[in-house]
Amino acid sequence: MNLLSYGLLGMVAREESSGYDLMLKIQPYWQAKHSQIYPLLSRMEEKNLLSSRWIQQSDKPDKKMYGITEHGREILQEWMLSHLSAPVTRDELSLRLFCLWLTEEEGARRMVAERKRHFLERIDYFESLLASRPQHTPTFGSPEFGEFILIQKGLMNARAGLEWCQMVLGMIPREGTTSLQEKLVSSI
Known part of the structure; x- marks a missing residue:
């Protein structure tokens, strides 16, 4: 199986x-x-x-x-x-980010902004799942416990992903601004 x-x-x-x-x-x-x-x-x-x-x-x-x-x-x-398998990471954005040096600032910002929208949607989704549940926190051993902690995990991952996107967007220069490399060269 x-x-x-x-x-x-x-x-x-x-x-x-x-x-x-x-x-x-x-x-x-x-x-x-x-x-x-x-x-x-x-x-x-x-x-x-x-x-x-x-x-x-x-x-x-x-x-x-x-x-x-x-x-x-x-x-x-x-x-x-039985023993758990190691988690699998398979994310197209990760492969694209590895090649980020091949694109312009606007393309890079677009990719990260798309992922930011994804994380915002996921946050809304997991918050709606939480809102539809009874307000008490289920206890270990109840059938609802696993679902509750998985919703919490999804919400925390989405919030962390959103924070990462905001950090990356802050690091990518706006189109038409001087790049970090140009700034370093001009300061010499």
Whole structure:
């Protein structure tokens, strides 16, 4: 099983869900599309990790709801006790910043400003998730605890990213201003 499978299994262990519901629930923490989720759910059902039932809906197509089996719970608990893999960093902006010397100030400012907008959107998103939750802080051992600390992590990462963008934007000269190198040369 891959990591996405374990994540989906964990979400179903908490609450019976449809494939569409799972896609929405996992988005804040893991990028996954319908085309990845539905085949995984089918394979997990074939391996007796999940069970399913159909719910008839009058105004929409019927939907398939997934629940975890006892075997699925055992597999999930084994995974929870296994060692973590190192985090993976894969960010196009990082690759572009490595080559930043190849662009003009305006192009550099545009890239960082785009990422700044992304972080502002993420802050709004995670703040809205917090606002929609009960105001009490969940305790360790409750099903809500993991979700709460993940929302906090996302919010803190977005705020740190925003702060970094503001720092970088302050370091990039405005178009038409004298560059740092030109200033150093003229002061000699």
